[in-house]
Amino acid sequence: MRATGINHVSISAPDLEASARFYVEVFGMERVPAPLFANQRVAWLRLGEQQLHLFEREGAPQYHHFALDVDDFEGAYKRVRELEIRDDTTFMGGIFELPGGEAQMYLRDPAGNLVEVDYPDASSLDRETVTEIRRLADLVPQTPQSASARLYTRSPSRDGDAPAEAELGTR
Numbered sequence: 001m002r003a004t005g006i007n008h009v010s011i012s013a014p015d016l017e018a019s020a021r022f023y024v025e026v027f028g029m030e031r032v033p034a035p036l037f038a039n040q041r042v043a044w045l046r047l048g049e050q051q052l053h054l055f056e057r058e059g060a061p062q063y064h065h066f067a068l069d070v071d072d073f074e075g076a077y078k079r080v081r082e083l084e085i086r087d088d089t090t091f092m093g094g095i096f097e098l099p100g101g102e103a104q105m106y107l108r109d110p111a112g113n114l115v116e117v118d119y120p121d122a123s124s125l126d127r128e129t130v131t132e133i134r135r136l137a138d139l140v141p142q143t144p145q146s147a148s149a150r151l152y153t154r155s156p157s158r159d160g161d162a163p164a165e166a167e168l169g170t171r
Helices: 016-027 073-083
Strands: 008-012 030-032 042-047 050-055 065-069 095-097 103-108 114-119 133-135
Touching: 016 030, 016 042, 016 050, 073 103, 073 114
Parallel strands: 008 050, 065 114, 095 133
Antiparallel strands: 030 042, 042 050, 095 103, 103 114
């Protein structure tokens, strides 16, 4: 037996409706039916083949997070700035170009959950729009092994087709 993928991620949401609205409006997720549980309000949101489950509870761990791929990092960056929700303290703060060339930033949702926003190609970003991106390697020296790290093991789909396998370590 082996796991074949991630079915869903579940996070806390003290204000269930505010959190559900946030993920629908900011990331375009779709609210889908959720079962009723004893003493637990939940909301299920669909994103492609995966789901994000929100459960009404207090508290979000500081460093625990999940990551979302976006098809428009510049648009996400503008929206995050507009809403003033970027997390600039956890994981050194800021927006980074990772050793594999990916773009990454963090934000906090209305419940305080940490959300990583990823994009596969930082070199394609308009640096006049995304002005604050920094190369991680300029801040933290990378070993040969860490410099070969790749956030994506498969290329994210841009047109709704199944992702194509990426060539690993060829950047």
